[in-house]
Amino acid sequence: MKLLHTSDWHLxxxxxxxxxxxxxxxxxxxxxxxxxxxxxxxxLVSGDVYDRAVPPLAAVELFDDALHxxxxxxxxxxxxxxxxxxxxxxxxxxxxxxxAGIHLRTDPAGCGTPVVLHDAHGDVAFYGLPxxxxxxxKAEFGVDKAGHEAVLTAAMDRVRADLATRPTxxxxxxxxxxxxxxxxxxxxxxxxxxxxxxxxxxxxxxGVDYVALGHLHGCQTLTERVxxxxxxxxxxxxEAAHRKSMWLVDLDxxxxxxxxxxxxxxxxxxxxxxxxxxxxxxxxxLAAHEDAWVEATLTDPVRPADPMARLAERFPHTLSLVFDxxxxxDDPAVSYARRLAGRSDQEIAEDFVAHVRGxxxxxxxxxxxxxxxxxxxxxDSLREAR
Numbered sequence: 001m002k003l004l005h006t007s008d009w010h011l012x013x014x015x016x017x018x019x020x021x022x023x024x025x026x027x028x029x030x031x032x033x034x035x036x037x038x039x040x041x042x043x044l045v046s047g048d049v050y051d052r053a054v055p056p057l058a059a060v061e062l063f064d065d066a067l068h069x070x071x072x073x074x075x076x077x078x079x080x081x082x083x084x085x086x087x088x089x090x091x092x093x094x095x096x097x098x099x100a101g102i103h104l105r106t107d108p109a110g111c112g113t114p115v116v117l118h119d120a121h122g123d124v125a126f127y128g129l130p131x132x133x134x135x136x137x138k139a140e141f142g143v144d145k146a147g148h149e150a151v152l153t154a155a156m157d158r159v160r161a162d163l164a165t166r167p168t169x170x171x172x173x174x175x176x177x178x179x180x181x182x183x184x185x186x187x188x189x190x191x192x193x194x195x196x197x198x199x200x201x202x203x204x205x206x207g208v209d210y211v212a213l214g215h216l217h218g219c220q221t222l223t224e225r226v227x228x229x230x231x232x233x234x235x236x237x238x239e240a241a242h243r244k245s246m247w248l249v250d251l252d253x254x255x256x257x258x259x260x261x262x263x264x265x266x267x268x269x270x271x272x273x274x275x276x277x278x279x280x281x282x283x284x285x286l287a288a289h290e291d292a293w294v295e296a297t298l299t300d301p302v303r304p305a306d307p308m309a310r311l312a313e314r315f316p317h318t319l320s321l322v323f324d325x326x327x328x329x330d331d332p333a334v335s336y337a338r339r340l341a342g343r344s345d346q347e348i349a350e351d352f353v354a355h356v357r358g359x360x361x362x363x364x365x366x367x368x369x370x371x372x373x374x375x376x377x378x379x380d381s382l383r384e385a386r
Contacts, residue, residue, distance in 0.1 A: 001119045002039060003173065004262075005247040006031065007046035007214030008231035010084065012059030015235060015293070016319035021058055023267040027232045028066045030265055031246075035075050038248055038262075042117060042124075043075060046214030046229065047082025047131055047177030049090060071100040078115050081106040081130040082177040082214055083190055105175070106130050108137045112158030114172075121253035124171045127159045127208075131177040131215075135374065146374070149200040152178060160207045171255045172208040180204075183216045183228060187238035202226045209255040212247075219245050225257055232264040237295040237320060240270035268293045268317060274324075277304045281314055295320035301327070345373055 011024055035043060050059055070077045079102065081087040091106030098104070103115045105128025114125035132155060134146035141154035156174070163172050179185070181199040202222050205211045211226040217239055219230035229247050234240070244264040249257060271289035273280055274297040280286065294315045298307060303323060311318045343351070349369050354360040361369065 001124055001251045002041045003044055003249040003251060004035060004040045005044045005212040005229045005249055006232060007229045008048040008217055010048055010051040010231060010235060011062055012055040013051035013235055018319065020233060023233055025062055026265055032069050034262060035073055040075055043070060043077040044175055044212045045079040046175045046212050047080045048084045048214060050085050052084060053086035067102050071102055076101045076117055078103045078126045078128060078175060080128040080175045080177060083131040087130055108132055108140050111155040112162045114162065122169050124173060125163060125166060127174045129155050129174060129176040148178060148198060149204065152200050152204050156204055171251055173210045173212065174205060174208050175212045177214045179215055180213060180222055182222045183220055184218050186217045186236055188217045188236040210249060210251060210257050218242050219261060233266060234270055237270055237272055240272050274299065276300045277307055277310060290315055292317060294318040297322040297324050299324055299326045301325045346370055
């Protein structure tokens with residue numbers, strides 16, 4: 001059975017205020033053509049279909065077009081909600097849409113109920129695990145402590161329990177939207193940290209033949225059976241080195257997996273340039289980036305006049321301008337930035353307590369801080385779900 005694994009469409013999202021709807025429509029065209037060209041049997045979409053809970057009308061229309069075209073091909077699609085989606089909105093009409101072969105899985109309670117499809121070698125059970133916000137689903141899964149590993153483990157226990165009741169030889173595929181240990185992040189993903197821990201070990205998914213992950217925007221292979229497809233388009237300059245693609249997965253009769261990366265069309269390359277303004281304007285080696293979307297980091301010790309206008313004369317698609325003046329190592333601004341670099345919200349808060357009081361927080365106080373951050377994130381997730 002040939003599977004096409006994709007995720008993180010983020011329909012409706014802009015790139016530094018540049019509308020991506022045209023590029024997203026181009027991706028849908030490419031997706032449909034790929035299904036035809038490669039004889040795909042099942043399309044997998046592992047969450048973050050939309051960029052926000054209440055997407056703009058143009059994004060909804062594009063999604064509607066995608067569903068009609070995929071249904072028109074007669075190729076089943078299995079799709080889950082991600083942390084950017086409103087699961088309840090995305091899941092409206094799921095039962096009716098399922099009759100057209102588009103299987104939306106947005107309800108955590110249905111994790112153990114698969115979409116069962118068939119090929120010449122027997123059944124393949126597809127289990128959709130929508131994004132599971134621990135604070136909102138811990139009661140559903142009967143876990144004592146809200147955490148990503150706990151709720152995903154409980155969801156996978158339901159998957160394995162159902163799979164054990166299936167005929168011998170039934171192959172299995174799981175779609176999940178999560179941050180799995182070993183995955184490389186970018187600046188584009190929304191923070192899903194809970195209890196100080198966002199990542200879950202890949203071993204949580206043991207016992208199934210293929211795991212189609214969403215959430216991280218870079219295409220990645222964690223194991224031969226556990227992969228991220230990444231987003232089909234770039235959504236931050238931290239993705240400048242990404243090769244945007246989808247996975248074409250062959251699921252053999254015995255459950256073995258082979259996968260091939262298929263490139264996605266992108267509207268422009270991304271370039272991150274760094275140097276003084278004069279150097280960026282004069283360096284002949286930068287000619288290759290003149291048609292790219294550019295993020296320019298200026299290192300001039302004094303901010304130059306009209307930097308964006310001057311950059312745009314050579315790099316007309318400059319979208320982001322950053323100032324990082326070269327300063328001596330003992331400069332207070334340099335030392336402050338270094339203290340914050342790579343530190344979590346929790347660590348920064350603990351540092352602040354130590355700075356104000358003269359001593360860092362004790363174990364109880366750390367727990368209070370962590371619970372406060374988790375409560376804010378849970379509140380944000382609940383507002384998104386509405």
